[in-house]
Amino acid sequence: MAVESQVSYPLSPPASENHTKALEFIEEMTRNIDAVQERVLAEILSRNADTEYLRRFRLNGKTDRDTFKSNVPVVTYEDLQPEIQRIANGDRSPILSSHPISEFLTSSGTSAGERKLMPTIHEELDRRQKLYSLLMPVMNLYVSGLDKGKGLYFLFVKAETKTPSGLLARPVLTSYYKSDHFKTRPYDPYNVYTSPNEAILCVDSFQSMYTQMLCGLIMREEVLRVGAVFASGLLRAIRFLQLNWQQLADDISTGTLNPKITDPSLRESISKLVKPNPELSEFITKECSEENWEGIITRIWPNTKYLDVIVTGAMAQYIPTLDYYSSGLPLSCTMYASSECYFGLNLKPMSTPSEVSYTIMPNMAYFEFLPHEPNAPALSRDSPPRLVDLADVEVGKEYELIITTYAGLNRYRVGDILQVTGFYNSAPQFRFIRRKNVLLSIDSDKTDEAELQKAIENATALIKEFNTSVVEYTSYADTKSIPGHYVIYWELLVKDPANSPTDEVLNQCCLAMEESLNTVYRQGRVADNSIGPLEIRVVKNGTFEELMDYAISRGASINQYKVPRCVNFTPIMELLDSRVISVHFSPAAPHWIPERRR
Numbered sequence: 001m002a003v004e005s006q007v008s009y010p011l012s013p014p015a016s017e018n019h020t021k022a023l024e025f026i027e028e029m030t031r032n033i034d035a036v037q038e039r040v041l042a043e044i045l046s047r048n049a050d051t052e053y054l055r056r057f058r059l060n061g062k063t064d065r066d067t068f069k070s071n072v073p074v075v076t077y078e079d080l081q082p083e084i085q086r087i088a089n090g091d092r093s094p095i096l097s098s099h100p101i102s103e104f105l106t107s108s109g110t111s112a113g114e115r116k117l118m119p120t121i122h123e124e125l126d127r128r129q130k131l132y133s134l135l136m137p138v139m140n141l142y143v144s145g146l147d148k149g150k151g152l153y154f155l156f157v158k159a160e161t162k163t164p165s166g167l168l169a170r171p172v173l174t175s176y177y178k179s180d181h182f183k184t185r186p187y188d189p190y191n192v193y194t195s196p197n198e199a200i201l202c203v204d205s206f207q208s209m210y211t212q213m214l215c216g217l218i219m220r221e222e223v224l225r226v227g228a229v230f231a232s233g234l235l236r237a238i239r240f241l242q243l244n245w246q247q248l249a250d251d252i253s254t255g256t257l258n259p260k261i262t263d264p265s266l267r268e269s270i271s272k273l274v275k276p277n278p279e280l281s282e283f284i285t286k287e288c289s290e291e292n293w294e295g296i297i298t299r300i301w302p303n304t305k306y307l308d309v310i311v312t313g314a315m316a317q318y319i320p321t322l323d324y325y326s327s328g329l330p331l332s333c334t335m336y337a338s339s340e341c342y343f344g345l346n347l348k349p350m351s352t353p354s355e356v357s358y359t360i361m362p363n364m365a366y367f368e369f370l371p372h373e374p375n376a377p378a379l380s381r382d383s384p385p386r387l388v389d390l391a392d393v394e395v396g397k398e399y400e401l402i403i404t405t406y407a408g409l410n411r412y413r414v415g416d417i418l419q420v421t422g423f424y425n426s427a428p429q430f431r432f433i434r435r436k437n438v439l440l441s442i443d444s445d446k447t448d449e450a451e452l453q454k455a456i457e458n459a460t461a462l463i464k465e466f467n468t469s470v471v472e473y474t475s476y477a478d479t480k481s482i483p484g485h486y487v488i489y490w491e492l493l494v495k496d497p498a499n500s501p502t503d504e505v506l507n508q509c510c511l512a513m514e515e516s517l518n519t520v521y522r523q524g525r526v527a528d529n530s531i532g533p534l535e536i537r538v539v540k541n542g543t544f545e546e547l548m549d550y551a552i553s554r555g556a557s558i559n560q561y562k563v564p565r566c567v568n569f570t571p572i573m574e575l576l577d578s579r580v581i582s583v584h585f586s587p588a589a590p591h592w593i594p595e596r597r598r
């Protein structure tokens with residue numbers, strides 16, 4: 001197939017008839033993207049023609065692109081919230097989709113502090129499954145022998161809730177791992193995992209991680225690839241090993257299972273795998289008790305060919321740490337997906353992170369692209385923006401992704417900014433540039449400027465009684481230690497130095513900020529342990545003026561200078577850190593419960 005014309009990596013031929021079929025499917029889709037897109041839109045519009053939503057826009061049975069584009073508005077989640085709320089409350093009439101909404105997928109993007117609820121329909125599982133089924137056939141073109149061993153993947157389910165009418169609301173991966181598509185998947189030598197389903201499906205994050213790590217250690221020599229969905233997840237697993245290797249080595253030495261593993265089906269499944277193996281236990285003890293953990297992944301799993309984790313977008317901040325722990329193993333970003341829709345895959349999965357481009361599969365949804373002009377005025381319904389079709393995007397340009405899905409999102413703004421890097425056949429390939437309006441992110445949390453501002457305001461209420469205010473602030477996502485945490489730099493105006501806020505009060509300010517951050521942040525702090533306690537660093541008076549002087553010395557205009565609300569440029573960090581006069585951490589975890597607040 002023509003994939004060969006693009007690659008610089010030694011290739012193997014397709015491994016099996018299934019792989020050949022998958023590669024042919026990619027060929028067919030990428031050669032005919034415009035025709036496939038036209039068909040997908042027509043299918044979506046004809047099946048959803050009688051939905052309340054589409055009837056509003058008087059398509060009158062038309063399913064062509066022109067009518068669709070001129071009648072149906074581009075929307076955000078907030079625009080759809082009334083419809084989504086009605087579905088959540090139990091209205092089963094065809095509001096957005098003619099097929100029944102089977103559940104809501106809870107996005108890590110939030111609206112008013114809560115996860116967005118994305119409607120989905122049952123058949124979307126097949127579409128997601130189809131995209132997954134393309135990944136290993138492509139990978140096998142670049143890395144051979146992956147059928148001769150296992151993948152150590154740290155995969156987790158998260159808490160699920162129900163809407164007032166009883167529809168499930170859960171993250172898309174939780175929905176997928178709990179589906180029969182995943183649980184009863186047929187044996188495929190290219191997709192054998194060290195983790196049994198019971199370990200992946202255990203909702204207790206400690207028990208799940210512990211048993212997945214234990215299995216990975218027991219089968220260490222069979223492991224050919226190590227991964228997690230996002231880079232932060234894999235690093236959390238390494239941190240877990242740092243904290244728990246003694247107990248893990250103990251279990252392996254004695255052939256018993258840590259009593260903290262209490263889930264009955266998990267205990268049963270893992271107990272069968274744990275046999276006394278003092279030699280392995282000694283090996284783990286020797287490697288893990290060393291002060292220096294550089295290359296620990298390759299030391300413990302010596303046959304690992306690559307790390308399978310997303311390191312594009314916000315996750316790029318973890319590349320140096322992954323390189324450190326893996327002695328620079330290749331990092332593979334295989335796919336690009338969201339709760340709203342799975343988009344596409346990386347046809348050159350062994351390319352270095354900065355070169356990664358994703359090819360959107362035109363069968364997944366109908367895709368449009370809003371040219372991204374950072375200073376353009378906000379969209380208005382009166383002057384609709386000109387959206388570009390998948391086949392018409394131009395190399396080098398940046399676009400915001402807009403999708404129309406089978407499940408009933410029409411011209412929905414995902415919020416991702418992509419840049420076209422080239423074409424594979426007639427299919428454009430995109431570099432993920434960033435998600436709009438994200439200031440701080442450690443794991444799947446996304447905090448925007450308004451949320452940070454609100455958190456600061458809530459926290460400053462605590463120092464008001466000390467006649468103190470925050471004159472300036474900025475923030476930084478500190479990922480040097482795992483888990484990473486938010487750092488907020490504060491310059492204070494203390495009007496009455498004899499009665500300045502105490503240490504204890506400033507610690508409480510950290511917690512007050514955390515309490516007002518969104519639910520994904522708080523879940524990361526409380527349930528997933530993927531985010532560490534928030535830190536406030538109080539800096540000397542005049543620091544932010546120095547920051548401005550520095551920016552101006554580098555060419556910023558005095559008139560237009562704005563305090564950056566997030567920083568990560570080393571000289572600026574060094575300036576800020578050299579002016580720190582006190583450091584405070586959140587003394588407790590904020591509140592979080594799986595249930596939505598509204």
Ligand code: AMP
Pocket residue numbers: 106107108109172310311312313314333335336337338339340414416432434435444
């Ligand atoms: P969620 O809404 O929680 O399902 O998260 C989906 C979002 O995660 C996407 O809209 C992207 O912003 C981000 N994302 C997913 N896949 C990738 C990827 N391969 N590279 C960078 N960001 C990604």
